[in-house]
Amino acid sequence: MFVWVPDVEDKAGLFNLEMNSEKVVHFYTLIPLYREELDYKVKHGEEELLNRLNKIGVTDVLNLTRKNSCKKMFGLF
Secondary structure (H helix, E strand, O other): OEEEOOOOOOHHHHHEEEEEOOEEEEOOEEEOOOHHHHHHHHHHOHHHHHHHHHHOOOOOOOOOOOOOOOOOOOOOO
């Protein structure tokens, strides 16, 4: 899993929910990763992985049939 801040315009407004003066709740999104994507993140960094995920249209909504953004095709990569 990849823990990330939700992709919304008002990150401060949605990301932080002040319960009282001493307690704030922070919201994150979880993105399930394939093994190849995790390996890619370790090797190239999270920004590069996010670029790949964005390129194939990965969102905060869970898609059990989404494509692997780092899968090798025909042994070319």
